[in-house]
Amino acid sequence: MDSSKWVNTSLGLSLVPNHSPHAMELMEDEDQPPVSTSSMTAAAATAVGAGGSVLLGEELNRISLENKKLTEMLTVLCQNYNALEAHVKELASENELILANNCLIKKRKAPPLDGTIGFTRNATSTTAETSFSDEESYKRPLEMSSNINLKISRVCVPTDVSDTRLIVKDGYQWRKYGQKVTRDNPSPRAYYKCSFAPTCPVKKKVQKSAENPCLLVATYEGEHNHNHPAQPQVITIDHRQGPNLITTTTTSIPLVLDDHSSNILAHKRSSSSPTTMSMSSSSDHNSSLMEPGSSCGHKPNQVIEAAADHHPQYDHKATNFQQLLVQQMASSLTKDPNFTTALAAAIAAGRFNPPIPKW
DNA sequence: CGATTTTGACCTGCGC
DNA sequence: GCGCAGGTCAAAATCG
Numbered sequence: 112m113d114s115s116k117w118v119n120t121s122l123g124l125s126l127v128p129n130h131s132p133h134a135m136e137l138m139e140d141e142d143q144p145p146v147s148t149s150s151m152t153a154a155a156a157t158a159v160g161a162g163g164s165v166l167l168g169e170e171l172n173r174i175s176l177e178n179k180k181l182t183e184m185l186t187v188l189c190q191n192y193n194a195l196e197a198h199v200k201e202l203a204s205e206n207e208l209i210l211a212n213n214c215l216i217k218k219r220k221a222p223p224l225d226g227t228i229g230f231t232r233n234a235t236s237t238t239a240e241t242s243f244s245d246e247e248s249y250k251r252p253l254e255m256s257s258n259i260n261l262k263i264s265r266v267c268v269p270t271d272v273s274d275t276r277l278i279v280k281d282g283y284q285w286r287k288y289g290q291k292v293t294r295d296n297p298s299p300r301a302y303y304k305c306s307f308a309p310t311c312p313v314k315k316k317v318q319k320s321a322e323n324p325c326l327l328v329a330t331y332e333g334e335h336n337h338n339h340p341a342q343p344q345v346i347t348i349d350h351r352q353g354p355n356l357i358t359t360t361t362t363s364i365p366l367v368l369d370d371h372s373s374n375i376l377a378h379k380r381s382s383s384s385p386t387t388m389s390m391s392s393s394s395d396h397n398s399s400l401m402e403p404g405s406s407c408g409h410k411p412n413q414v415i416e417a418a419a420d421h422h423p424q425y426d427h428k429a430t431n432f433q434q435l436l437v438q439q440m441a442s443s444l445t446k447d448p449n450f451t452t453a454l455a456a457a458i459a460a461g462r463f464n465p466p467i468p469k470w
Numbered sequence: 471c472g473a474t475t476t477t478g479a480c481c482t483g484c485g486c
Numbered sequence: 487g488c489g490c491a492g493g494t495c496a497a498a499a500t501c502g
Binding site: 294 | 491494496
């Protein structure tokens with residue numbers, strides 16, 4: 112796993128803290144489980160209490176205020192997101208109309224790599240349905256029925272230029288069934304089927320980007336009809352109980368590109384704007400999050416983190432926002448001298464046992 | 471030994 | 487009709 116998938120929690124702490132006796136008393140409660148990175152704020156609140164109940168109260172007030180502000184920010188962002196999503200859907204339907212009017216009844220046309228796959232395939236799949244011969248419809252009934260609502264998305268994953276393996280780890284189980292050298296790309300294209308469930312119709316194609324050989328482009332077709340075999344990494348903030356409760360589970364989340372978001376990505380490559388969030392036009396829960404300087408190769412550990420399109424049971428819009436939120440919180444916490452002092456005290460007392468992520 | 475990968479052959483659609 | 491290109495199949499090879 113790429114270490115960039117994790118929030119940087121390095122605090123530059125000294126392991127020789129100047130904690131007070133009060134802090135030690137507070138930390139002598141043997142019933143408490145070991146503190147993890149995900150409950151750092153709890154450790155902070157506990158240790159800050161070492162300075163006295165007044166300090167603890169102030170700290171709690173401050174955290175409550177911060178929590179309130181973050182909640183308000185979340186509300187505003189959700190509203191903005193909904194408005195933007197509605198706009199994207201509107202644009203998508205307009206695009207589909209244009210394609211339909213142009214009568215692009217080409218049964219198969221090599222989809223360009225510049226991010227027009229979804230609309231083209233959606234438009235052609237419906238027309239191709241009526242043009243298959245009886246033999247073909249006999250041979251591919253399942254495929255056609257699934258193509259009607261075929262969902263196509265693209266995932267970009269940074270890779271080493273010299274790495275010839277066409278592997279995109281997304282948590283699912285894939286069986287490779289073919290590899291082809293395509294005309295417009297010196298890198299071969301690998302074909303995979305989802306092998307986690309025998310009836311799962313999802314396929315993916317993996318090929319290095321012709322423009323950026325350090326980017327692997329995986330094109331997913333269809334939707335999984337089963338649960339994700341590995342739980343994705345989700346950072347959950349329980350706002351009802353304040354920012355003290357942050358829990359984590361596991362996964363890596365690649366960048367999902369579909370038609371619209373890849374256009375946004377293309378635009379971003381040329382504009383070098385700050386952190387950008389792009390939305391999917393073809394999915395209900397796609398979203399993509401890019402770090403600044405995310406063009407190929409330069410900062411692979413920062414390059415791409417976004418929603419996986421194939422985890423229908425997870426709301427990745429919220430997850431990505433939460434990741435961003437947690438990064439901000441971690442950043443603000445690490446700048447807080449009270450917090451670092453308190454955390455150092457907690458570590459020295461042997462109560463802080465962060466989990467080591469598996470890469 | 472079962473699962474997965476490799477790879478050449480085959481199928482299908484499209485353009486000329 | 488023919489050739490090209492993308493996609494799939496399936497037997498052989500490889501891996502754990």
